[in-house]
Amino acid sequence: xxxxxxxxxxxxxxxxxxxxxxxxxxxxxxxxxxxxxxxxxxxxxxxxxxxxxxxxxxxxxxxxxxxxxxxxxxxxxxxxxxxxxxxxxxxxxxxxxxxxxxxxxxxxxxxxxxx
Amino acid sequence: xxxxxxxxxxxxxxxxxxxxxxxxxxxxxxxxxxxxxxxxxxxxxxxxxxxxxxxxxxxxxxxxxxxxxxxxxxxxxxxxxxxxxxxxxxxxxxxxxxxxxxxxxxxxxxxxx
Numbered sequence: 001x002x003x004x005x006x007x008x009x010x011x012x013x014x015x016x017x018x019x020x021x022x023x024x025x026x027x028x029x030x031x032x033x034x035x036x037x038x039x040x041x042x043x044x045x046x047x048x049x050x051x052x053x054x055x056x057x058x059x060x061x062x063x064x065x066x067x068x069x070x071x072x073x074x075x076x077x078x079x080x081x082x083x084x085x086x087x088x089x090x091x092x093x094x095x096x097x098x099x100x101x102x103x104x105x106x107x108x109x110x111x112x113x114x115x
Numbered sequence: 116x117x118x119x120x121x122x123x124x125x126x127x128x129x130x131x132x133x134x135x136x137x138x139x140x141x142x143x144x145x146x147x148x149x150x151x152x153x154x155x156x157x158x159x160x161x162x163x164x165x166x167x168x169x170x171x172x173x174x175x176x177x178x179x180x181x182x183x184x185x186x187x188x189x190x191x192x193x194x195x196x197x198x199x200x201x202x203x204x205x206x207x208x209x210x211x212x213x214x215x216x217x218x219x220x221x222x223x224x225x226x227x228x
Contacts, residue, residue: 042220106158
């Protein structure tokens with residue numbers, strides 16, 4: 001089983017619908033992140049969380065919200081989806097640990113299409 | 116604001132060739148730099164991580180170098196194979212207590228047999 005699991009892997013929805021993307025991890029890492037990837041734009045940070053009580057906005061948080069339900073779970077919500085939120089979404093984790101390398105570990109991605 | 120650039124955007128080479136992928140960043144005050152591989156429709160796999168105090172890291176046929184003062188990193192792939200075909204991304208981390216990684220847009224490598 002993957003260490004970082006994202007659900008759903010693919011989703012097609014309509015404009016205005018509420019969508020939740022879920023991420024769970026078995027790596028025991030405190031830090032979790034949501035990125036989106038668009039052709040020609042690379043990966044951009046949406047939100048990140050350094051622990052259950054710490055949530056921070058990233059570069060492109062408008063139109064998104066997150067919930068850190070537990071150390072292992074970090075969900076991304078689109079309250080009212082719009083077509084330009086069509087993208088590949090990635091969850092990632094890292095562990096500060098003793099060395100705090102900041103190395104990121106990614107899930108397989110969730111492809112979202114908003115019609 | 117940190118910006119990360121990868122050149123070229125795409126590269127095609129014949130099998131067996133040695134190649135270099137380039138990554139540049141605008142702010143030299145980085146904590147570390149990480150190289151990833153992404154296969155089509157897949158997530159990112161970490162290849163190498165170089166701390167700011169290091170000059171290079173090696174893993175198998177891969178060697179990554181870091182020159183902080185000039186804002187550059189290179190990923191050297193020796194004896195390329197068709198299985199190396201993928202998109203390679205570099206990302207920098209600004210500081211230990213800071214935000215997450217800032218990514219370049221990647222170089223898409225195609226190795227022909």
